[in-house]
Structures are given as structure tokens and as C-alpha cells.
Amino acid sequence: MATRIDLEVNGERHERDVEPRQLLVHFLREELGLTGTNVGCETSLCGACTVLMDGQAVKSCTQLAVQADGTSITTIEGLQTNGEYHPLQQAFWDCHGLQCGYCTPGMILAAADLLERNASPTEREVRDALKGNLCRCTGYHNIVKSVLAAAAGGES
Amino acid sequence: MYPASFEYVRATSAQEAVDLLAQNADAKLLAGGHSLIPMMKLRLAQPAKLIDIGRIAEIRGICEKEGTLRIGSLTTHDTIANSELVRQKCSILAGAANKIGDPQVRNKGTIGGNIAHADPASDLPAVLVALGATVHMLGPNGPRSVAAGEFFTGLLETALEAGEILTEIEVPACCEDGSGCTYLKVEHPASGYAVCGAAAVVKMEDGSCVSASLCFNGITPTVFNAWPNGGPLVGGSADDATIAAAMAELSIDEPMGDIHASGEYRVALARAYGKRALIAARERSGG
Ligand SMILES: Cc1cc2nc3c(=O)[nH]c(=O)nc-3n(C[C@H](O)[C@H](O)[C@H](O)COP(=O)(O)OP(=O)(O)OC[C@H]3O[C@@H](n4cnc5c(N)ncnc54)[C@H](O)[C@@H]3O)c2cc1C
Ligand code: FES
Ligand code: FES
Numbered sequence: 102m103a104t105r106i107d108l109e110v111n112g113e114r115h116e117r118d119v120e121p122r123q124l125l126v127h128f129l130r131e132e133l134g135l136t137g138t139n140v141g142c143e144t145s146l147c148g149a150c151t152v153l154m155d156g157q158a159v160k161s162c163t164q165l166a167v168q169a170d171g172t173s174i175t176t177i178e179g180l181q182t183n184g185e186y187h188p189l190q191q192a193f194w195d196c197h198g199l200q201c202g203y204c205t206p207g208m209i210l211a212a213a214d215l216l217e218r219n220a221s222p223t224e225r226e227v228r229d230a231l232k233g234n235l236c237r238c239t240g241y242h243n244i245v246k247s248v249l250a251a252a253a254g255g256e257s
Numbered sequence: 258m259y260p261a262s263f264e265y266v267r268a269t270s271a272q273e274a275v276d277l278l279a280q281n282a283d284a285k286l287l288a289g290g291h292s293l294i295p296m297m298k299l300r301l302a303q304p305a306k307l308i309d310i311g312r313i314a315e316i317r318g319i320c321e322k323e324g325t326l327r328i329g330s331l332t333t334h335d336t337i338a339n340s341e342l343v344r345q346k347c348s349i350l351a352g353a354a355n356k357i358g359d360p361q362v363r364n365k366g367t368i369g370g371n372i373a374h375a376d377p378a379s380d381l382p383a384v385l386v387a388l389g390a391t392v393h394m395l396g397p398n399g400p401r402s403v404a405a406g407e408f409f410t411g412l413l414e415t416a417l418e419a420g421e422i423l424t425e426i427e428v429p430a431c432c433e434d435g436s437g438c439t440y441l442k443v444e445h446p447a448s449g450y451a452v453c454g455a456a457a458v459v460k461m462e463d464g465s466c467v468s469a470s471l472c473f474n475g476i477t478p479t480v481f482n483a484w485p486n487g488g489p490l491v492g493g494s495a496d497d498a499t500i501a502a503a504m505a506e507l508s509i510d511e512p513m514g515d516i517h518a519s520g521e522y523r524v525a526l527a528r529a530y531g532k533r534a535l536i537a538a539r540e541r542s543g544g
Binding site: 102104120121122123124127143144145146148151154157158159160162163164165167168211214215229230232233234 | 261265294309335361365
């Protein structure tokens with residue numbers, strides 16, 4: 102039996118009927134067409150599906166869409182403003198914080214939660230904050246550099 | 258990976274959750290979902306109905322009452338880890354909550370879900386038993402409380418009866434009564450869960466140990482309480498040599514072993530981390 106949900110995604114309000122078993126990540130990708138949120142492990146470990154729910158990083162493969170009712174969600178598509186990259190997106194570009202890019206949306210949103218709480222983190226704090234996000238390509242160094250650069254206002 | 262189909266209903270109060278449980282024998286409560294949803298995706302759990310308690314405000318939040326901290330069962334690990342009150346008055350609990358999983362897991366997982374699930378590799382059970390916490394529940398016959406030491410009864414098993422909901426966890430403000438406390442964890446590198454977690458709470462007065470508790474996660478199917486009846490440190494100076502000798506004698510029957518760590522290795526970890534946790538707790542204590 103479908104359940105009605107009413108939530109905000111990237112500033113836009115959506116009212117939909119969803120099956121209770123639908124995962125938030127599938128709702129975002131399949132119902133709203135926001136495919137920037139990736140599905141990696143499907144087992145809560147890789148962080149590729151990370152989105153912000155009311156400002157906090159969550160793994161959207163481990164939430165039901167019905168749990169997101171009434172919340173405000175930000176996906177990678179919602180980070181830029183008026184065509185301008187978010188400082189984290191720009192820093193990942195500038196510091197080569199990605200290779201294949203599969204982990205990148207999740208990395209950026211997990212980092213956004215960190216910078217919201219702690220505007221000038223140490224390298225250790227950045228690594229701790231990204232503990233729930235796996236990258237198969239970069240070896241993490243440039244990802245950490247990107248987050249530190251974004252915190253420092255774009256200076257790497 | 259989808260869970261099997263289920264019906265979904267939301268409870269707006271703890272009493273409503275209890276009423277809904279009474280009407281639906283094969284329903285399960287849903288809090289943060291960070292143990293239940295993975296289990297449902299793997300079809301290890303297949304409830305016919307989920308009762309979402311995630312929005313019940315009355316069982317969320319932290320306050321202080323008569324020298325104890327009252328933590329609503331829906332309070333997230335992140336809220337506990339970052340609460341000034343918990344950090345000041347019961348630092349071991351804030352520290353353990355901060356060691357759970359990763360930031361995303363801490364943003365959603367709750368203390369009630371963690372202890373109701375009672376995974377042997379969870380971080381909070383040993384800490385709550387070492388602290389002498391009390392677990393409050395609400396059921397069809399009204400409210401009821403048990404000591405944390407009696408709450409954890411076996412592998413994924415607790416004293417929670419069918420039809421009951423956890424409402425509040427009550428922990429002593431141990432940092433204010435001269436006790437020192439420490440939680441140390443050897444974590445599994447992939448999952449973040451505890452291969453061994455050692456929780457120590459030591460109270461000293463004028464150089465003499467008044468009480469010492471030591472509990473472990475990850476070693477046995479449920480919390481291992483090393484010293485339920487006081488233990489060898491009480492009455493002495495709890496110096497490093499005494500602690501080392503006590504840990505050399507620590508015996509743990511039937512430890513769990515798997516591909517990550519054998520039972521023998523887990524016991525060796527318990528001795529080593531038990532020692533470090535006790536020494537750190539003694540150093541943090543007032544006396
Ligand atoms: C990737 C990952 C890593 C993790 N790492 C760790 C770790 O290192 N250490 C650790 O301790 N934990 C870890 N966890 C588990 C995490 O702490 C869970 O959040 C927690 O165990 C369950 O809390 P929840 O609110 O998500 O509960 P849910 O998943 O919603 O529920 C779990 C169970 O508890 C029951 N329940 C929930 N709330 C109540 C209540 N108020 N009253 C009665 N029953 C209730 C539910 O019916 C269900 O059976 C990890 C989880 C994940 C996904
Ligand atoms: S897909 Fe969600 S954590 Fe990997
Ligand atoms: S850039 Fe390929 S997984 Fe991270």
C-alpha cells in the first residue's frame with residue numbers, strides 16, 4: 102500500500118505516493134531522476150549514496166523514502182547556486198579530488214556536513230569525517246586536499 | 258537491493274507505539290533503521306509491518322535529573338557524542354558514541370535501536386553495563402525498568418518483551434563523583450564494529466580504589482562483565498602492577514571466534530585493552 106510523502110529536494114517540494122519498501126536512494130534516482138546520487142555497495146558501507154537530510158550526511162541506501170517525509174534533502178545536483186560551483190565542487194576540480202568520479206558526490210556531501218560543523222578542520226578531522234566513504238581510485242590524498250582547500254577558501 | 262514488502266505506520270507517542278504493537282503481532286519498531294534496514298535487505302528480517310517511531314519527540318533528547326542523565330531512546334549517536342552535558346558528566350558514553358561506525362551512521366543510529374538490537378560487536382552495551390545504567394521501557398502493562406546488567410541476555414537478545422518499547426536510558430553522572438572512565442575499541446577495519454571494546458569505570462578515594470567495573474564488547478555473545486561482584490582492585494591502590502596482574506588472570510569462557518579474529522586472539526585483546534582502559538580510568542579519577 103502506497104504512502105504519501107511530502108518533502109523538499111534541492112529546494113523544490115515534491116509530493117509523491119511511494120511504496121514503503123522503496124529506499125530513499127531509489128526514490129531520488131528513479132522517481133525524481135536525480136542520478137547524481139550513486140549506488141555503490143548497497144550495504145551501508147561505501148558512502149556513494151550519501152545525501153544531506155536536514156543538513157546531516159546520511160546513507161540514502163539505508164533509509165526508506167517514507168522516513169524522509171517532511172525533511173529537506175540536498176543531493177549533489179542541489180549544491181551549485183546560479184550555475185556557480187559550490188566551494189567543495191570547485192576544490193575537487195582544482196585539486197584533482199577525483200578520478201572515475203563514482204564516489205565524488207558522496208564524498209562532497211559528507212565533507213559538506215563536516216564543514217558546516219567545523220569550518221577549519223585538521224587533516225585528521227577530514228579523514229575521520231570521510232571514514233564512511235570509500236574511493237577505489239584516488240588513494241584519498243587529493244580528496245583530503247580538496248576538502249582542506251575548500252575550508253581554506255579555495256587556496257590549496 | 259530492496260526489502261520485502263511490508264506495511265508502514267507511524268506512531269506519534271510511545272503509548273501509541275505500544276498500542277500498535279499490541280494489535281500487530283509480527284510488527285517491528287523502526288528507529289534510525291541502521292540495523293533493521295540492512296537486515297531487511299538481506300531478508301534476515303522480514304516483518305509484515307513497520308511501526309516508525311522515528312518522530313516521537315517525547316523519547317528523544319538528553320536532560321539531567323537528580324544526578325543522573327536521562328537519554329531518550331531515540332537520541333542519535335551523533336547527538337550523544339556532541340552533547341556538552343554527556344561529555345562533561347559521562348565522558349565514556351560520549352566517547353563510545355563517537356566511536357560508532359562513521360558520521361553518516363551516527364547521524365541516524367539511535368541509542369535505543371543499538372541496545373535493542375544487542376549486536377555483540379556494538380559499542381554501547383559494555384559501556385552501559387560498566388556504568389550501572391538503568392533501562393526504562395513501556396509495555397502493555399505500563400512502565401518497567403531493569404538494570405543494564407540484566408538487560409543484555411544473549412546474542413541479539415535482551416530483556417525487552419514482545420510488545421514493549423524502550424523509552425529512556427538513565428546513566429549516572431560518573432565524572433562528577435570522583436570516578437574516572439574510559440572506553441577503548443579495536444575496530445574491524447571494514448565495518449567499524451568492535452572486535453574488542455573495553456569499558457572501565459574506576460572510583461578512587463584517598464589513593465584507595467572504592468569501586469572498579471570492567472566490561473567488554475565483541476568477545477562473547479553478549480556483554481562480558483569481568484567483575485560483577487567488585488573485583489580484585491577494590492580496597493587497594495589500583496596501581497599499574499595490580500592492574501596488570503588482574504588482567505593476566507582474566508579468564509573468559511567460550512569467547513567468539515570468526516574469520517576476523519579467533520577467540521584466543523579476542524581474549525588477548527581483552528587483557529591488553531582492559532589493562533589500558535583501567536589505567537586510563539584510574540588516572541582520570543579524582544583520587
Ligand atoms: C555501516 C554501519 C556501521 C556500524 N558500526 C557500528 C559500530 O561501530 N558500533 C555500534 O555500536 N553500532 C554500529 N552500527 C549499528 C548502529 O549503531 C545502529 O544504528 C544501531 O545498532 C541501531 O539503531 P537504529 O536506531 O538504527 O535502530 P533500527 O535499525 O531502527 O532498529 C534496530 C532494532 O531495534 C529495535 N528498536 C529500535 N528502537 C527501539 C525502541 N525504542 N524500543 C524497542 N525496540 C527498538 C527495532 O525494532 C529493531 O529490531 C553500524 C551500522 C552500520 C549500518
Ligand atoms: S550504496 Fe549506500 S553506503 Fe554504499
Ligand atoms: S574517484 Fe573513483 S571511486 Fe573515487
